[in-house]
Amino acid sequence: MRYLSFFLIICSLIIFFACSKDSDINKNEEESPVDNEAPSKPLGVSLSSVTANTASISWEQSSDNIGVEGYSIYKEGLLVESVNETSYTAVGLNPNSIYVFAITAFDAAANESESSESLEVITEEESTADLVAPSKPEGLKESNLTGTSVDISWNASTDNRGVAGYKIFQNGTLIGATDKIEYSINGLTPNTSYTFSVLAYDEAGNESDLSEEVIITTESAQGSVKVLVFTKTDGYDHNTRNETIEMVQGIATNLGFEVVVDNTGNEFNSLSNLSQYKVIFFSNTSGNTLNDGQRGNVEAYANQGGNFISNHAASDSYGHSTANTVSGNGKGLWDWYAENVTGCSVRNNPNHTSSGLAATVSVENQNNELTDGIGFPWNDNEEWYYWEGGYVNPLFIELLRVSDTGSNSYDDTRMTAQYLERADDGKSFYTSMGHSKGKYSDAEFVQLITNVFVWMLN
Secondary structure (H helix, E strand, O other): HHHHHHHHHHHHHHHHHHHHHHHHHHHHHHHHOOOOOOOOOOOOEEEEEOOOOEEEOOOOOOOOOOOOEEEEEOOOOEEEEEOOOEEEEEEOOOOOOOOEEEEEEEEOOOOOOOOOOOOEEOOOOOOOOOOOOOOEEEEEEEEEOOOOOOEEEEEOOOOOEEEEEEEEEEEOOEEEEEEOOEEEOOHHHHHHHHEEEEEEEEEEEEEEOOOEEEEOOOOEEEEEOEEEEOOEEOOOOOOOOOHHHHHHHHHHHHHEEEEEEEEEOOOHHHHHHHHHOOOEEEEEOOOOOHHHHHHHHHHHHHOOEEEEEEHHHHHHHHOOOOOOOOOOOOOOHHHHHHHHHOOEEEOOOOOOOOOEEEEEEEEOOOOOOHOOOOOOOHHHHHHHOOOOEHHHHHOOOOEEEEOOOOOOOOHHOEEEEEEEEOOOOOEEEEEEOOOOOHHHHOOOHHHHHHHEEEEOOO
């Protein structure tokens, strides 16, 4: 009986606690109402950035009676992702394509807001990076040359997105930049040669190739007379340039003029540059040594009264088109040269006697200024040129004549020096002498060339 009473007490306690717990649960359910209210619709959906493969969008924060849990991203009407922030970046998009995005907000009870206004996004082309450089500046030229300054200008470059400007180089070193197609350089040294070039660049930093160079020589500070010695060869090279330069430098010291040497043709790149020279000496040049523009500058130089001295192989350049034995070396390309600079074109096959052949030089038409100080008859050793089948301009006056040099008709006594006072007020002189290095220290020959300089500079 005692055990039965104990059992009944235990059962009563179990039933009591069970009923008490159910009462608490029911009470909690009655105190936690159901959330059926959705967040507000996301506003201000906008595009932050776009590339060929991505698009970043953002929007204003939604509100909710309890709290916004996150946002659902829809692309083309399909849910693609959910985020907690008010921004999203779509990746893996196709270039140059249209996409439509919309946003909804949701809360912890899974209530979803109305959809935002749709946002249309167009991705960019595959590559928008500018990798194209501007075209190389062309037509670089100089003007307004003084002893300390020069202006340069050029034709405008082109670019797929536009040229931003130009960089200016002096002797290979960057000295400035401009967005114009001209530039002024100051602070130069008188009687000094400079090289200038230009490149174009765009906003992306792409740079063109450098332009062709323009070479200038500033004017002398004291305006002294200058002579250009040109020694470039495109045919047979007699290799007498050092001896020529030494001879002319010696004459310059005595007569008081400056000497500039050019073995490239660059001094002929502009008329304004050539105009600084009182005389141009073509010494043993041969072949096609100047381009079209340079040849035009020589003619323009002559038209303003420029003077020319030439010797020996200079008559092997630009053979006259009427010379029936002449071929190659620019024949017929520039008849003006044979008619006005040398006044002749040496024949071909054979061109001349053997080197160092002894012969006698005499005066054909006296000119005391040109023959002063030379003893005639002048017994000399030389490689004497032939003219039969070549070309000799009859307007030139034959100054010196060489005696017979053999048994052939082209060996007959013939011209070895001639000159012309041209209609443009310039003077031209040519001598076929000057084959060997030793000639340029020969007293009679040096005296002849000195006389020519005096005649021209006076």
